[in-house]
Amino acid sequence: MADNDDQVVxxxxxxxxxxxxxPQFDQGSGPSxxxxxxxxxxxxxxxxxxxxxxxxxxxxxxxxxPERKAPTPLLWPEAYGIVDWPVRTAGGAAVWGRRPAxxxxxxxGERLSTADNQPLPRMNEQAITRYILKPAIQVLRExxxxxxxxxxxxxxxxxxxxxxxxxIVFGDCFSTVPGCHQPALFETIENGMANPMGxxxxxxxxxxxxxxxxxxxxxxxxxxxxxxxxxxxxxxxINFGTFSALVGGEKVSPTMAEMLRGLTSDKASDRWTLRxxxxxxxxxxxNPVLPxxxxxxxxxxxxxxxxxxxRPAIANAMVYHWDDAVxxxxxxxxESWLKRGFNDEKVGEPLAQxxxxxxxxxxxxxxxxxTVSRMVAFLGNSLPICYKSVRVHPAALxxxxxxxxxxxxxxxxxxxxxxxxxxxxxxxxxxxLTSDMMQIRQILEGLEKVIDRSGPGFSVERALYELxxxxxxxxxxxxxxxxxxxxxxxxxxxxxxxxxEAGTIPMDRHIAAFIAARTNRxxxxxxxxxxxxxxxxxxxxxxxxxxxxxxxxxxxxxxxRLAEAILSILDPVVEAFHRLRSRDELRDRLRRFAAHADFxxxxxxxxxxxxxxxxxxxxxxxxxxxxxxxEREAHWLEEGGLTAPARIHASARTSSxxxxxxxxxxxxxxxxxxxxx
Amino acid sequence: xxxxxxxxxxxxxxxxxxxxxxxxxxxxxxxxxxxxxxVLIPALLPTxxxxxxxxxxxxxxxxxVGSLNLAGSxxxxxxxxxxGQSFSAIxxxxxxxxxxxxxxxxxxxxxxxxxxxxxVSRSIAAAKTATRLRSIRKSQDDLVEEWGxxxxxxxxxxxxxxx
Numbered sequence: 006m007a008d009n010d011d012q013v014v015x016x017x018x019x020x021x022x023x024x025x026x027x028p029q030f031d032q033g034s035g036p037s038x039x040x041x042x043x044x045x046x047x048x049x050x051x052x053x054x055x056x057x058x059x060x061x062x063x064x065x066x067x068x069x070x071p072e073r074k075a076p077t078p079l080l081w082p083e084a085y086g087i088v089d090w091p092v093r094t095a096g097g098a099a100v101w102g103r104r105p106a107x108x109x110x111x112x113x114g115e116r117l118s119t120a121d122n123q124p125l126p127r128m129n130e131q132a133i134t135r136y137i138l139k140p141a142i143q144v145l146r147e148x149x150x151x152x153x154x155x156x157x158x159x160x161x162x163x164x165x166x167x168x169x170x171x172x173i174v175f176g177d178c179f180s181t182v183p184g185c186h187q188p189a190l191f192e193t194i195e196n197g198m199a200n201p202m203g204x205x206x207x208x209x210x211x212x213x214x215x216x217x218x219x220x221x222x223x224x225x226x227x228x229x230x231x232x233x234x235x236x237x238x239x240x241x242x243i244n245f246g247t248f249s250a251l252v253g254g255e256k257v258s259p260t261m262a263e264m265l266r267g268l269t270s271d272k273a274s275d276r277w278t279l280r281x282x283x284x285x286x287x288x289x290x291x292n293p294v295l296p297x298x299x300x301x302x303x304x305x306x307x308x309x310x311x312x313x314x315x316r317p318a319i320a321n322a323m324v325y326h327w328d329d330a331v332x333x334x335x336x337x338x339x340e341s342w343l344k345r346g347f348n349d350e351k352v353g354e355p356l357a358q359x360x361x362x363x364x365x366x367x368x369x370x371x372x373x374x375x376t377v378s379r380m381v382a383f384l385g386n387s388l389p390i391c392y393k394s395v396r397v398h399p400a401a402l403x404x405x406x407x408x409x410x411x412x413x414x415x416x417x418x419x420x421x422x423x424x425x426x427x428x429x430x431x432x433x434x435x436x437x438l439t440s441d442m443m444q445i446r447q448i449l450e451g452l453e454k455v456i457d458r459s460g461p462g463f464s465v466e467r468a469l470y471e472l473x474x475x476x477x478x479x480x481x482x483x484x485x486x487x488x489x490x491x492x493x494x495x496x497x498x499x500x501x502x503x504x505x506e507a508g509t510i511p512m513d514r515h516i517a518a519f520i521a522a523r524t525n526r527x528x529x530x531x532x533x534x535x536x537x538x539x540x541x542x543x544x545x546x547x548x549x550x551x552x553x554x555x556x557x558x559x560x561x562x563x564x565x566r567l568a569e570a571i572l573s574i575l576d577p578v579v580e581a582f583h584r585l586r587s588r589d590e591l592r593d594r595l596r597r598f599a600a601h602a603d604f605x606x607x608x609x610x611x612x613x614x615x616x617x618x619x620x621x622x623x624x625x626x627x628x629x630x631x632x633x634x635x636e637r638e639a640h641w642l643e644e645g646g647l648t649a650p651a652r653i654h655a656s657a658r659t660s661s662x663x664x665x666x667x668x669x670x671x672x673x674x675x676x677x678x679x680x681x682x
Numbered sequence: 683x684x685x686x687x688x689x690x691x692x693x694x695x696x697x698x699x700x701x702x703x704x705x706x707x708x709x710x711x712x713x714x715x716x717x718x719x720x721v722l723i724p725a726l727l728p729t730x731x732x733x734x735x736x737x738x739x740x741x742x743x744x745x746x747v748g749s750l751n752l753a754g755s756x757x758x759x760x761x762x763x764x765x766g767q768s769f770s771a772i773x774x775x776x777x778x779x780x781x782x783x784x785x786x787x788x789x790x791x792x793x794x795x796x797x798x799x800x801x802v803s804r805s806i807a808a809a810k811t812a813t814r815l816r817s818i819r820k821s822q823d824d825l826v827e828e829w830g831x832x833x834x835x836x837x838x839x840x841x842x843x844x845x
Contacts, residue, residue, distance in 0.1 A: 121795035135833075289716045372841075414709070488827055493723045558730075583832065584828060584829055585827070585828060585830050625829055628825050628828065628833050629833050631821075631825060632826075632833050632834060635821055635822050635825075638814075639815055639819070639822075642815050643815070646811070647810055647811045648804060648811060652799055652801045652807070653800055653807060654803075656807070657800040657803040658742035658799070660744070660799050660802070661742060661746045661796040661799035662745040662746050664799070665745060665747070665748075666746075666749045668749070668750060668753070669752060669753040669788075671751050672750075672754075673753055673756065676760070680760070
């Protein structure tokens with residue numbers, strides 16, 4: 006936890022001050038924002054620093070922060086780490102937890118724009134090339150070498166190197182989820198349509214697109230689509246192409262138009278690369294990139310108050326007017342338009358297949374919604390997976406789920422989406438599967454086995470941790486501790502237990518799911534026992550075994566509070582042993598193991614299939630049989646087993662014969678002796 | 683059924699052959715020691731009576747009375763053999779009152795033992811039962827002490843049986 010004087014120190018060098026907010030350096034807004042605080046460098050006094058504290062419930066890219074190879078005009082963290090942090094207040098006192106923190110040098114200049122709706126500076130071709138394009142190429146090239154995309158290129162995340170003009174520095178891109186704070190305008194059609202938290206981590210192509218939009222807006226000096234809704238922005242991009250939609254009626258110089266058309270191409274494969282930009286800056290001319298517009302129908306279709314001429318356009322409208330879309334698809338109007346508008350009589354076949362698949366998976370009550378979802382994937386296979394209010398790229402399923410899991414209605418929609426196999430349907434519509442998509446398919450196949458099961462360690466919690474391995478554990482017990490790796494789980498539980506109620510069992514649905522998703526050992530049996538709370542012995546043993554599984558994978562024995570908690574919950578398990586003397590012996594041994602927090606030995610000792618238990622059960626069975634045999638014998642004796650008249654008479658007859666014969670023998674012997682003498 | 687009948691028929695046949703074997707072996711001895719035989723026949727009359735009234739298998743009464751009657755008849759044998767075991771000694775021997783007393787006392791003692799033995803057996807069986815019951819309860823208490831009350835549930839409803 007924090008030091009006594011509540012100082013937060015990162016890497017023994019940077020002090021972060023929780024009381025000194027610097028909102029001007031916040032990254033994004035809302036619950037997914039990274040908030041800025043003042044920071045101080047203890048080894049170099051006087052430096053102006055700020056720290057971004059990442060949200061505690063979302064994965065962060067900062068975990069895999071690579072080593073920078075060359076200085077670039079990009080805010081690069083001076084340090085990264087998980088720090089003790091006052092995460093909330095309870096009863097007027099700060100509750101401390103842990104949060105990822107990034108420390109940066111404060112930019113000297115102002116932001117290019119302070120808000121999305123603020124006017125932008127107008128720049129000519131030379132200024133754009135010199136002050137924006139050149140540093141952007143440097144940044145993207147460096148990030149390209151590191152194998153990552155910036156995904157936060159927008160005017161509000163760019164600072165002037167000094168003052169309020171001239172050279173620029175790109176803002177942070179590590180503290181928040183990629184693309185989540187980007188206005189839809191700066192996102193490709195695919196990502197722009199997705200929920201902010203449902204956008205793919207993307208690639209350099211997405212950065213180049215955002216750069217193209219940025220350059221175009223700066224060249225025009227204004228946003229021609231200002232004030233339009235995301236739906237309208239996407240619709241304009243789909244119908245006219247991004248370049249034409251943004252330029253509107255404005256004039257753009259031919260050389261700039263050439264470059265901007267290339268960067269804002271809606272077809273990723275046609276989009277300009279860094280190499281194109283390099284050549285363009287050297288003065289090479291390229292054939293203009295033609296806008297990649299979807300096939301237009303021979304006649305429009307009316308839906309939700311608008312007329313739509315292409316498949317992606319109607320899909321975009323359906324996504325934003327979901328309830329209307331359900332009745333619209335159900336009415337058959339869409340099918341009819343697809344047949345006549347595109348002269349495609351064969352379209353009925355895939356549509357029938359879509360309906361059949363929608364009815365095949367998931368609850369029957371949601372079949373119409375699933376039909377709409379699959380229809381959207383059919384109409385625009387590059388569009389995100391859409392289901393009711395959820396619009397998510399398959400690569401961002403984990404991040405999206407992390408952001409909605411506490412929002413019951415949206416979480417339900419998300420679970421319906423997974424149970425309806427809609428992501429798999431989306432993948433089936435892709436003309437070509439990349440290696441990333443193959444990996445997603447593999448994860449989804451694994452999820453099929455667990456999403457329909459309701460017990461602890463399954464269902465939506467398991468999906469949360471399977472879909473994104475950087476998602477922090479959301480257990481109520483340790484949610485404040487930002488646990489993303491299995492090795493940190495037990496120390497976090499150990500640290501959290503003193504603040505929890507007495508008798509707290511260190512296990513819940515989230516911890517179980519987190520372990521099941523992260524461990525490389527089979528835990529199905531334990532999860533099954535965890536679901537059966539009525540069998541308290543099995544339940545508590547399962548808790549112990551899951552904790553032991555984590556310890557076996559990441560040996561850590563400095564867990565005194567967890568050991569104490571585990572010891573206290575094991576009493577019913579010990580009581581389940583039959584041999585009374587064994588119970589005392591077991592308690593002694595458990596206490597010895599708990600002193601070293603040796604959960605593996607504890608689990609082995611109490612294992613219901615282990616030797617101790619086996620001997621106990623076997624011994625008890627034998628004892629029961631012995632007791633029963635003795636009881637039967639006692640009954641027999643009490644009912645006159647030995648004193649029954651028939652038995653007595655038989656025995657008496659034999660005894661008298663023997664006695665008589667014996668006495669006679671003695672007399673004969675005596676007579677013989679007398680005769681001899 | 684055929685096999686069953688064969689076995690029930692075989693039992694008297696076997697008995698008969700044993701009796702014949704006894705006669706074959708005893709007859710030469712009886713003839714050789716004819717004066718002794720002639721004295722023993724009246725002396726063992728109580729045994730003959732016991733044999734007649736004893737219908738139980740094993741003939742335990744006959745054995746009890748017979749063995750002691752025979753031991754008591756040794757008085758006559760002593761007298762007879764002391765007189766040279768001649769035919770002339772038979773009458774004086776059988777006239778000895780002490781000889782009759784001895785033979786009949788022996789037979790009487792046999793009858794007495796046979797009559798008293800059930801009482802003795804009953805007493806012994808009762809004592810054995812009490813001792814064994816104490817031992818059983820002790821063993822059961824030891825089991826309960828080691829395994830707790832649930833160990834009692836193993837034999838619920840089981841019939842009483844001989845160990």
